[in-house]
Amino acid sequence: MDKSPSHRSLVTGANRGLGLELVRQLLARGGRVVGSCRRPAEAVALQSLAAAHPGRLHVLALEVDSDASRMAFAREVADLFEGLDLLVNNAGMLAPGERFGDLDAAVLQRTLATNTVAPLMLVQALAPLLQRGARPRVLNISSALGSIGRADSFHSPTYRISKAGLNMAGVMMAQAVNPLGIGIITASPGWVQTDMGGGSAPLTPEESVASLLRLVDDLPGVPAGEFLDRTGEPLPW
Ligand SMILES: NC(=O)c1ccc[n+]([C@@H]2O[C@H](COP(=O)([O-])OP(=O)(O)OC[C@H]3O[C@@H](n4cnc5c(N)ncnc54)[C@H](OP(=O)(O)O)[C@@H]3O)[C@@H](O)[C@H]2O)c1
Structure with a gap:
């Protein structure tokens, strides 16, 4: 990854967990970051990072599963950045405690909208900016x-279905934007200590994010949406 002060990245779901750590590590590398979250006014940790990095972290509102929110967001990002070098589709949800016999279609639809549909729609909305990025990924x-x-x-089950769909969405993204020079990487972060991963997870967000950013740095060429673990090993579809 370009580590110059001009590097421009965007992380969704940046107010906590892996998203917040992604923002921290991207800021530590230099460059400018857009960190999106649903409620910027309540994103205390993200706002204090912004205060500590004047002009380098832009906190923007984004409800990833809303068309209107994504459209307004894409316009705001285009006002800030001429091009985009890295988009991290990080925001995600996992509905706990699902049991067969008691599944809720609305939960499946919300999970798909958040974990599967939103990343694809964001790539579609931001492709022109990515195309103007340096080694965009x-x-x-x-x-x-x-x-x-x-x-x-x-x-x-709903989470698994949504992430299997995201894996295919990644391959479709690659088919659409690889010809524009935009690489697509679909990776598992491992099991990580966040609100979603819980306290028994073996990895800290620091460890997981460091390896994910290394992966983004090191993958050669224009990645085509392969499904990888955080060390770059292929995972079975
Ligand atoms: N932790 C793990 O072990 C693990 C393992 C494999 C994959 N992952 C993946 O890693 C990513 C980050 O997970 P995490 O562990 O950091 O989870 P987390 O701590 O639960 O954070 C999830 C983030 O996604 C945001 N989000 C959820 N729905 C959203 C929506 N509709 N619009 C905008 N933002 C939304 C949340 O915002 P709010 O604060 O507003 O809810 C929050 O910022 C997810 O895609 C997850 O599936 C995590």
Whole structure:
């Protein structure tokens, strides 16, 4: 990754968890970052990072599953940046405690809208900016739980379906934007200590994000949406 002060990146779901750590590490590398969240006024940790990095962190509102919000957001990003070098589709949700016999279609639809549809729509909306970026790349934060080949229990079904869909969305993104020079990386961050991952997870956000950004740095060429773990090893679809 270009580590110059002119590097421009964007992270969704930046107010906590992996998104907040992505913003921290991207700021530490230099460059400018857009950190999006649903409620900027309540994003205390993100706002204090912005105050500590004047002019380098822009906190913008984005409800990823809303068409109107995504459209307004894409316009705001275009007002800030001439081009975009890295888009991290990080925002995601996992509905806990699902049981067969008690599944809720509305939960599945909301999970798909957030985890699968939104990343694809954001790439579509931001492709012109990415095309003007330097070595532009999109990092889709997927999950090993989205691996169909590894699905061996009825656990978090809506989340798994949404991440398997995101993996295919990543391949479709690549088909659409690789010819424009935009690389697509779809990676699992590992099991990480966040609100979603819980306290028993083996990885800290610092460790996970460091390896994800290394992956973005190191993958050669124009990545075509391969499904990888955070070290770059292929995961079964
Ligand atoms: N932690 C793990 O072990 C693990 C493992 C595999 C994959 N992942 C993936 O890593 C990514 C980050 O997860 P995390 O562990 O950092 O989870 P987290 O701590 O629960 O944070 C989720 C983030 O996504 C945002 N978000 C959810 N729905 C949104 C929406 N409709 N619009 C805008 N923002 C929305 C949340 O915003 P609010 O604060 O407003 O809710 C929050 O910023 C997710 O894609 C997740 O699936 C995590």
